Amino acid sequence: MTESEGGRMQFEEDDHRAAFVFSNLRAEDAAAKHSSRPAKRRKVARPDAPKPQAVAEAEASFPPLFDGAESPDAVRLRKELFETSWPIVEDGIQHVLREANRTTLDEVTSFLQRAAEAKTGKIAAGFIITGPNIASQDLLFEQLAETLSAATQASFVRLRAADAPNLKAALKKIIRDATTGRSEDGDGMDAEGRKYLDYDLEGLLAFLAQHQLPLRVIVSFQDSEAFESGLLSDLIALFHSWRDRIQFDVLFGIATSVELFEARLLKSTARQLYGAQFDVVQADSVLESVIKSAVAGTRATLRIGPSLLRSLVERQQGQAAGVQAFISSLKYAYMCHFYANPLSVLLAGDDRLQPTLLQPEHIEAVRTLDSFQSHVEAAVEARQLNHAQSLIEDDQYLATQILRQAQKRQAYLLHLLRSLHLVQCTGLSTASFVELYISALSGGIDIEQASGTVPLEDAIKRLNPGDFLSLVGRLLSAVRTGSSELGLRGWEAEAEELVGALGELRDEVEGLVERSKSNGATLKSKYSAQSRILRTTVVAQKVQLSRDTATLTEEDKAYTKAVDTLLELASQALHCDPIESLFLHEAWVFDSKAPYRDVFVPAPGATFDRALSRPQDYLACACCSKANGGLASTLPTTAILYHLYTEAGALINVADLWSAYYALVGDESDVGLDERSALVCFYRGLAELRMMGFVKQSRKKADHVAKLKWL
Template identity: 60%
Template sequence: MAESHDDNPALFEDDDNRAVYIFAPAGHGGSPQQEKARPVKRRKFTSKRASSSSAAAAAEVVREGEAEMERAQTTTAAAAAFPPLFGGKESVEAAALRRQVFDTAWPVLDGRIKNVLREANRTTLEDVSSFIRDAEGDTTRGTRIPAGFIITGPNIASQDLLFEQLSEALGKATQARFVRLRAAGVPNLKAALKKVIRDATAQVSSDGGGGGDGDEDAKVTFGRDGRKYLDYDLEGLHAFLSSQQDPLKRVIVAFEDSEAFESSLLTDLLALFHSWQGRIQFSVLFGIATSVELFQARLLKSTARQLFGAKFDVVQADLVLDNVFKSAIAGTQATLRLGPALLRNLLDRQRDQVAGIRVFISSIKYAYMCHFYANPLSVLLADEKSLTRQLLQPEHLQAVRTLDSFKAHVEAAVDARQLNHAQSLVEDDGYLVKQMVEQRQKKQDYLMQLLRSLHLLTSMDLVPSRFTDLYVSALAGGLDLTPTIDAIKRLGADDVPALINRLLAAIQTGNPDLDLPGWEDEAEDLISSLTEIRDEIEALAEQAREKGQQSLKSKFTAQSKILRTTVVAQKVQLSQDTAKLTEEDKAFGKTIDSLVDLLTHHIYSEPIDSLFLHQAWAYDAEAPYRDVFVPRPGTTFERALTRPHGYLGCECCSKTTGTLSATLPTTCILYQLYLETGSLVNVADLWSAYYALVGEDSDVGLGEREALVRFYRGLAELRLMGFVKQSRKKADHVAKVKWLL
């Protein structure tokens, strides 16, 4: 064999007898020999006995250099982060101003959101902290474990925020170590103990995720004497707490989804914690979605007797969502307004899919990013000092003239016979810029009128509607006062003065959640009219009582309508008639009409899309939000594999319209062949069809070795994307996988 090998050296290649073949086609890297020929990188070594002064000086120079580089990067970050729009014609200053407005607007909003989340569960956090802190000195509990039963409700997604806040609050209030357990992460007792010890000692064990019974048990050194303990041995936790000179030795274990834990696991854990209660002060918290009674029924009576418990209620997720909505979306501090279509999608997703509040906040931030990144007119949201006339380019004015709101505004001006105004908007750039500046104040007036109207509407408390639904409806089609007016007309004489008092209080105090101040100085006419109506109704009620009438009634109330019974030919006929109204009742009805007219005049709002230039300060695009937060990867993969030119932008794929071509990427070719097969795909047949298309006789002219490597890589990518899997029926076949689009 050696002689034949020497005689025919061309029959064998260097790569034939290798265990692993590294594919390196021409133009994509050098050969292994070229890699070996590269010079070895020389490294600089310094002596360990270098002087401390020179090291400090070098460190100072490095810090100064890093600070200077950071300052240089900061000055150019705004322009570099947002690319110029208008096909690259947007000025660098305008692009930088868009980034500056975003960097200014979102931190303010983010701070308000964090404050809302912090205040949402403040009462619960204080109660739980005081319970854990006072349980140590309570002599009535004996050796029982302090247990807090937190009724979180069915929304599991909202529990993450609550227990994160509990971790921070209890860590500061009780100086205890907080451990969070979820049923999916701790399937058995050993995994639960590993998780408790690892989180309590703030060490990462060598087993990675805490594992199950099959994980290798690691030994970790906890004490100062160097003794090693198994990573699921509570003796090691006790040694660690003793070495930290922690006199309390408190550990709080929180079971977030306690109903998902097996009863046997909870029983074993609680029994183990109880046996160590004299050396380590364990406290437990249970997140309960149902009730304490149902949870207690899952435990043994002996286990329940080992607990010293208290029940706590938390703010429901819907209320937290409403508070975040008022602060971040509807509040006066919000720079950008989200449109009704996008808001409806956000709210429906939160309620239908039971998503967490952090997903809602991320959706708001993503909307801000999309608006300021992709809308060149978002520069109009800058303040008057930053937005100068020189910054507005002809492209900005041309973009304004192409807006639907601009066209509607011009058509309305023509219909109103304001021809000079309409002509100047179309032809005069200076006049258009002046109108754009005036729209800033009109925008503020619109938002203030909207929020004041909604605040008055909700303060009356006549229609059981959420603020979020009222806000979205007002943006979409204006305020609908019909249900409120009907409810006002049915009120009695004692209820109307109370309603007016609520309206007066709402005008004076405003709404802190919306950051809406009171406007009693601007609503003097409204306040005086409401006061007169209230005094008049109270006077009419007093006159009616003096005449012996129990209560006032109007033509709108049910008391003014009576049911008349008539017997004709032994048949009973029922008819509805109107009761006789006194003079006071008629005056009361007129007063109700005056109140309705007054409220209709002051509580109103127009749809947001009826305002001129609303596209600059309102974002209502649904497609980017759905693509990111409600993705459809199956559809995306199918589109990319059938039309790769839309993603690659190469000329070789531009001429193919869903047909097979040798110039397509290998994965796309295999996907086209994959669509023509049945449920089982013969890999050999697939290879034959592929090589017949891209082989040496084709336009591409690939060799067999290179084509085979590309085939394997393309097939592996199809498997990675979830289109095929290994078949158990036939070894040389792969099975199709159906995507749920």
Template identity: 25%
Template sequence: MDTAESVSKGCFAYKGKKKVANPAAYFTKKDVGCEARLEAYQSLWEIVDTDIKIMQSDLNSQIFEELLAFAASSHSPRSNDEEEGGQLRKAIQEIPTAALITGVNTPDHAVMFSNLVQLLKERVSSLVATLRAKDCPNLKTTLSKMISQLTSNPDLILDDDDDDDPAAPRRKQAACTVSTLCQWYNSKFRSSSSSPKKRRSGGGAIETTMSLPPLVVVLEDMESFLPLVLQDVISICSNYIHELPLVLVFGIATSVTAVHRLLPNSVSSLLCMEKFQAPPSSEYLTQVINKVLMTATFPFKLGPKVFQLLLDIFLYHDFSVLNFIKGLQFCMLEHFYTQPLSHLCCHLVDVDRAVSSLSHKELDRLRQVPSFTRYMEESCSSEDQSRLRDDDKFLKERVQDLLVGLHDYHIAFFPILQCLNVWGSVLPRYPLGKQLRELYATSLESDVCDSEAYKEAMTLFRMLSKDELSSLVMLCVERTMSQDLPPELDQLPDQLSELLVLLEKEEEEAPEAEPAEKNEVQFTKTDLHTLRKTLKEMGKKRRFSPFEQQREAVVDFFDALFRKYLKCPSSQPLHELVYHSSVSGVRRHINASPRLAIQKALSNPAKYLQCECCEGEHGAITPSMPDLCVVYKLHLECPQLINLYDWLQAFITVVTEDGKKRTKDEDSLLQARFIRSVSELQFLGFIKPTKRKTDHVARLTWGGC
């Protein structure tokens, strides 16, 4: 913010030091089972985080494969290169440039480019420099950072004979110019091999090879660089392209047209640019959801509203998978913090140990879980109900069976859900959603088979052609064979293969229709009711072809399969232990409303400061309140334009004692306190200076808490 427009022209924000939160500090000693829950959370998140990092590494390697090959081969010798003065004079005149289209998901760019730089150093060259627009305000700073990064590698120290003599005078540091970089590069890499090596190819021709590593300069946010700085850097690098094997990598968030928008034709013509498109972040999100949330490997799941909230933040706010993962971690931490029985959210192999360690108090709490209470009332006999209420040992055995059944439910649920997505993705208008995550969000709320969208989809399924039906069954066979299925679904791939064989059989010839009687057609008058009745009877007498009968059998088979295994997770007993459904806490911390929080803090400082002296009646102003809170409450009583002098006098009246005389220094101190508070209020966005009246400020918000 420009201080020239500030009320005080001297208010600066201090962010302070960042504090790293300790998860153990969230649990109190009085909390039963807190250590077990903390241990369960840490072990589970460690596995999830490791799998996400491996997935991210594999995805980045696929993205950067072509870019790494381009950087490695951009300065390789060509047949039209000429040898001149012991060096190769390249026919290429432009700077090899890779335009990496990263997308608008800016929070993920730092991780993406750090992985790119690591791969470049491992597979292409150790001479890599990374430049950011915020660190390069001018040409001198840009060149200095670029050259210092290229030459500061511990393996690239310039040999100096004078360093062996301690009595020798220290030389002055060389200037950070590209000519200095050329001297350093020639002395380091060209001195040992002044002439290029030659080898004989398979056809007998002599080929020239070079072992010189390229110098890669990565501009993470090319669009944010000052155009003049970018133009000068490219022009200078172009003048040394015959001496230095430079390679530029532009990180572009929008499109390649940004390069032509920032650079004139005379500068852009110096670049030999090749485009590399990173896949959209939605594909990365799909992989994270499929391999972390939509799998029985990890027991922790998100409730319908929480999952939809994180998905909406991704789709409508930042497109950042990194923020989605942070939100997932927060949901997991809050679940293990707020759910006293969350240590039962563990892997299948640890269920027996976790259940056997339950105390009597935890078992009483388990009996009060809503889904378990409903299970006792609806699925248990009166004898079992009494035993579950009184016998702890019997309760542990039943809880262990229910947790194993919940795990088996997830094993069967996700493969069948993928089969339903395969069917729904070919329908017009996608009534069940095009993406698997859309169908998953729907199935979390209620039974998907009872929805109107499913009924519409089943109607469309009964209109598919033979080729479409065969391809869908084939895809379902591939999906089910590639996943682990529960014992009750072991025969499902074979059953689907039998359906596929049934569809591939040739249709039997339908019996010929009886010849129509050769009578003259008689036209008779009729009414609408009689016509409707006649058409309905004709429809009942319609005979189905063999393929239509086969199609009905296939659709009915899948309909029964979907209805049996795609039950809503909330219908399962003890689902509260693994599903986090508290959306209010997630929304308050991840998708908070800053203005509302600030207004609450300024209106009720005692709640935030835990100070008894600041307490008072609602709306009352006390002298013990912070100056900012006093100024804020006084400004709520003012109209659109606030007179600064009247505001100051009201502030002095509140914070000082009645009838006490003040010295000149005390008045100056009160004015300074008032100006500081007004400046802070302006920084928070509640007021602004106005030109309508010089001694007034304009109010920007209305209403208060």
């Protein structure tokens, strides 16, 4: 209302236009005039030259933090860190996604090639079960298009239901895509001086023949469920009738099942298809490999904290949000961290993180961290008082400590990943990698049975010799090869002790097995033998239960000892602290759920409800704060009406609404609007309620409106 009339008049014309190109000139003009008096609009022809911008970089830099006290170098470093770290992760993800579809692609390609040779007289149809998420299909079909057009030289057309509402539109789209995709000189329609209609397949034939392309077109229906069944039947029948001239192959992306899809087609149509079914890798396993590569792997610079990661994974499973959504969330976490956390500069390597870069503000910020506090407390408890005191008082000392943390971080992460990898390789844990990873981050790794996060103790104890040997073998090979998914290289050289001990164990147990075999007994340990044998004896009509302390042979005892040794080795190798116990973990762990939730899972209903029922939360004005969520005459009109609206029933009498409103703001109240002004406000509020979809016209009674929203 009171926004300056001058400023508004400037935009008036544009505001009524449906779409227009925003010109910087006018805006600057307006801004200039905004301060001065609202003069007539000058008709300046063109700006002489765009202002020589100091920030003529490709993208604007991050705003400096610490209330603007952050040095430009630090700001630039944060930006560079983001720009270098995310693409690595993204490349990894893209690679994973492409690999995930590889087998499907190969199968489809070979099927189409076989079908072409088979000469069945039918249309080859590939049914690709993509699962319910249509958002992740795009990549698959893009890859299909690449691979198939490379392998078969055929034209590939992607159809979506939205592109093809009817037969004519579908044909147009097919022909257009098949013709423009291949050559640049577009207008091949009238080669013999004859002009084809743009939905005439004759034209396509002529075009293909003229360009000496293979007379073969692959049409893919990405979301086949969304197509009208009549349209599908028509298209298939048409393709079939054209078979002698152009060879059509079809691919269907199916979210449900082939049976359901077939039920929608005419029987006669279905008989013209010669199909095969292909399954795409399930979203769960794709997600797991993405997490392995992008979140857990060594390539990831920023760690996603356990609680955020858990909520992301739950959202994937609970809402079928699609891998794309997960990747976006991941990217947003990176963006948030480097954009808003000044300590993210600590992630830079040694070569770029100069001690001079650390400002007093950085040091001060470090001192406020939780992990700093617990680190100092731990130092005090360990009687390292000097260390603790210098940490608190000596900036220089703290700076060197901070710089030293980078190595500790690397070492920790490496150890964590190796432990996890080994746990996975034992095959004894039933939890998936993602669960393991999350629990390891939040609670560390501990294989103790009673209290540990990964209770493997019992499982190791109960191993029989065969499993024992294979387990040791798996561990050895895991140490040797590492994991490519996680980006782990083999670490045989660094873990000589472990490898040596494991090797000895293996030799020993092998020997034991040999010996017991020659003795004719099976090798067992006291853990596996004991509990099983329970002897029942009947003595004088009474049943006596007695535990059989089965006599263990020498070999058995030796084997028991071997199992114990393995357990000890494992508990040493598979041990890790929770991520939060590390000093300065805030600098490289992002675990805040709030920005993610606000930005990806909006709650517009709650937002509107809050704005209208408690406007002081936003306006922070003194007059409405008194109302404290109640009704007050000073609230904005729409908020008052909204209060009355929530109190009213499903049908609202506008006359009563008006009198209630007028009683509140009218002459007698402290706002004291006269009737016409109050009516103007009332009109505006009511119109806004309607625009937001809260009320609609009701024909039940005169001057009544129906309620539409229960927020």
